[in-house]
Amino acid sequence: MDVPTRLADRSDGPHYRGMASEPQASRYRPDTQIARIADWIADPVDAADFPETTLRFRNDRWDKAVGLDGLGEEDWLRHFGRFEALPDNLPRPLAMRYHGHQFRNYNPDIGDGRGFLFAQMRDGADRLLDLGTKGSGQTPYSRFGDGRLTLRGAVREILATEMLEALGANTSKTFSVIETGENLQRHDEPSPTRSAVMVRLSHGHIRIGSFQRLSALGENEHLAELVEYALDLYPGPPPPEDAPERDLPPVQLAHLVVERMADLAASYVTAGFVHGVLNTDNMNVSGESFDYGPWRWLPKWDPAFTAAYFDHSGLYAFGRQAEAMHWNAAQLCIALRPICKAPPLVAALERFPELFTANVARRFAWRLGAPDATPEQAALLVQTGEAALTSSGMQPDAFFFAARTDRLPEGAVMDAFRAALNDASRVTDDHDYWSDEAPQSLLIEEVEDILNAVDLENDWMVLDRKVAALRRMGEAHGAAPKPAAQP
Numbered sequence: 001m002d003v004p005t006r007l008a009d010r011s012d013g014p015h016y017r018g019m020a021s022e023p024q025a026s027r028y029r030p031d032t033q034i035a036r037i038a039d040w041i042a043d044p045v046d047a048a049d050f051p052e053t054t055l056r057f058r059n060d061r062w063d064k065a066v067g068l069d070g071l072g073e074e075d076w077l078r079h080f081g082r083f084e085a086l087p088d089n090l091p092r093p094l095a096m097r098y099h100g101h102q103f104r105n106y107n108p109d110i111g112d113g114r115g116f117l118f119a120q121m122r123d124g125a126d127r128l129l130d131l132g133t134k135g136s137g138q139t140p141y142s143r144f145g146d147g148r149l150t151l152r153g154a155v156r157e158i159l160a161t162e163m164l165e166a167l168g169a170n171t172s173k174t175f176s177v178i179e180t181g182e183n184l185q186r187h188d189e190p191s192p193t194r195s196a197v198m199v200r201l202s203h204g205h206i207r208i209g210s211f212q213r214l215s216a217l218g219e220n221e222h223l224a225e226l227v228e229y230a231l232d233l234y235p236g237p238p239p240p241e242d243a244p245e246r247d248l249p250p251v252q253l254a255h256l257v258v259e260r261m262a263d264l265a266a267s268y269v270t271a272g273f274v275h276g277v278l279n280t281d282n283m284n285v286s287g288e289s290f291d292y293g294p295w296r297w298l299p300k301w302d303p304a305f306t307a308a309y310f311d312h313s314g315l316y317a318f319g320r321q322a323e324a325m326h327w328n329a330a331q332l333c334i335a336l337r338p339i340c341k342a343p344p345l346v347a348a349l350e351r352f353p354e355l356f357t358a359n360v361a362r363r364f365a366w367r368l369g370a371p372d373a374t375p376e377q378a379a380l381l382v383q384t385g386e387a388a389l390t391s392s393g394m395q396p397d398a399f400f401f402a403a404r405t406d407r408l409p410e411g412a413v414m415d416a417f418r419a420a421l422n423d424a425s426r427v428t429d430d431h432d433y434w435s436d437e438a439p440q441s442l443l444i445e446e447v448e449d450i451l452n453a454v455d456l457e458n459d460w461m462v463l464d465r466k467v468a469a470l471r472r473m474g475e476a477h478g479a480a481p482k483p484a485a486q487p
Contacts, residue, residue: 024124028067030089032120033128037229040222041210042094045116048137048147050197052181053081056151056460057158061471062173062201065123066131080199081178083136089119095139099216100209100281101331103315108216110209110281111141114148117205127487128233130205131175134198134291148184151177151194152451153293155463159450160292161200162467163442166474168366169267170260170483172202172290188309194455203288206230208257208332209281215335224339227253234286236260236485244347250340253285254333254348256485260287261329262352263484265322266359270367272298272396276307278316278324280331287483297442298396301389326352359484366481369404370424377424384417401439404429433476440473 034042055073063069071079078084085091093116099108116139119131134157135149154177164171176199183192206226214223227249239246239255246252264287268275275282276294284290296307303319311317316324329352333345361378365371368381389399391413402408408418446466453462474480 023062023065025064025069026067026122026124028087029122030086030120031122031128032090033229033233034090034094034117034120037222037225038094040219041226042096042117043140044092045095045139046137047083047093047116047133048180048197050081050180050182050195052179053077054179054181055081055176056154056179056196057174057177057463059173059175059201062175066121066129066201076176077178080176081180081197083118083133086119086121089121090117093118093133093136095141096205096207096210097141097213098207098209098281099213100207100279101212101328102279102281103311104327106212108213109141109143112139113142113145114139118199127203130202132200132202132205134200135180135195136197146184148180148182148195149198150184150186150189151179151196152189152455154196154198155451155454156295156447157198157200157292158463158467159442159447159470160295162470163297163440164267164271164273164289165480166440166470166477167267167271167273168363168477168480169271169273170264170288172200172288175199175201200290202284202286202290204230204234204284204286206234206285207281208283208285208328208335209279211285211332211335212280215338218338220338223336224249227336227339230285231256235487239348240351243344245341245344248340248344250336251344251348254329254336254345255351257285257287257332258329258348258352259355259485260285260483261325262322262355263287263359263363264289265325265356266363268318268321269360270363272301272318274298274305274307274316274318275321276311276316278321278328280328283325283328285332287485296444299443300393301386301396301399322352322356326356355484363481365424367400367477368421368424369427369429370421371427371478371481373424377420380420381417381424384413384420388414388417395441395443397439397441401434405434427478429476431476433472440469442470 079086095112095116097111100110114135115133116136117130117132121129123129138147158174161171161174178197180195180197182195184195185191186193230253231249236256274296282291294308298305304314305318306314330349333349361382364382365373365378408414450462450466453459
């Protein structure tokens with residue numbers, strides 16, 4: 001089967017208005033780079049044989065970026081519900097091998113337990129992209145799990161990725177959700193609950209935990225090869241001129257990952273987002289956020305706010321996410337020690353605090369409509385903005401919206417922030433979103449309402465309307481800040 005190059009007729013499905021920075025359209029260009037290292041980093045597996053395949057979500061922004069917008073529904077279901085190989089792509093899916101620190105406890109018994117790498121291809125900007133799954137069946141790393149995903153879990157991932165993309169974060173994209181006709185038992189959801197299989201589009205599935213596994217097993221040659229693979233496929237700028245041993249590949253990778261993790265943490269702060277499970281197996285060296293489980297958006301600016309009910313110590317609380325990502329970057333450097341001396345790796349890690357602070361400032365200014373603010377102006381916006389958020393108790397989405405639409409309440413602390421904002425160069429907000437009575441947000445109460453509408457009432461229009469509204473919000477914000485340490 002050849003992938004069609006024309007857009008299939010999908011007039012019966014939802015259509016969403018695009019953002020200012022639409023993905024660049026591309027023809028389908030398979031490029032299975034993972035084959036270079038597959039023998040020692042992955043295991044061939046087969047997808048589950050699902051009793052049903054009903055299309056519930058198709059990303060009509062990003063399917064064109066990898067040349068799959070011409071697939072009709074029948075072909076879409078065959079590839080992303082039955083997982084028949086795409087033309088000239090991976091002949092069988094690959095379950096990735098990795099270890100990881102989970103809540104700071106090292107676990108060597110993990111890997112892709114309910115997902116796999118299904119395909120690789122180039123986008124319109126010539127970047128390598130992966131199609132990976134969640135809920136596609138058991139693998140050698142499933143342990144006692146059934147390898148499945150609940151429909152509610154899939155919808156939660158749609159919402160998280162759409163909201164984060166609209167707010168400028170470097171996130172994976174939910175590419176497809178197909179309901180699979182099984183009843184699942186879960187201790188943390190009303191059960192039995194409906195099942196689904198999800199496909200995500202991302203810039204790679206090489207985790208910090210991928211390096212940890214090779215280091216722990218003493219596979220130093222493979223460790224060095226994985227460094228070269230990551231530098232080749234996820235390139236970025238060289239380390240600073242004064243960085244020690246800056247020409248060594250492990251040092252180059254350490255600097256890139258530190259820069260990317262610092263910016264990713266900053267994007268969470270600006271979005272008012274709590275990922276919930278920032279383990280080293282959930283950290284891609286490409287710097288892209290992915291794998292959304294117990295996430296939350298802040299009801300108010302609270303550094304101690306946690307997302308996961310099982311995060312009893314607040315390890316991954318809102319205000320500790322930068323600390324967590326810095327710690328994770330340190331685990332990468334520890335994993336690289338068999339092939340690199342410590343001092344140049346430590347030098348890379350020491351850059352994290354300053355990079356995080358600078359990226360919070362530039363992203364904070366962007367969300368306030370002042371992307372051209374000087375570093376000094378942006379830093380003052382963060383300082384006065386956090387004070388205003390804390391003293392007012394405003395929900396963060398409401399605060400940023402009010403700031404851009406000149407609807408902030410009065411008060412000395414708020415006035416200081418307003419003065420700092422007025423001193424910065426601001427864009428002209430002429431999109432009709434800024435005339436709305438209230439901003440888009442994604443607090444847990446609304447999330448639960450959407451999940452219940454889909455799961456209990458089979459009402460998909462609620463989700464369709466929310467996705468459309470989030471994309472409209474993204475359009476109003478304009479082109480997102482460029483993620484750090486990218487080509």
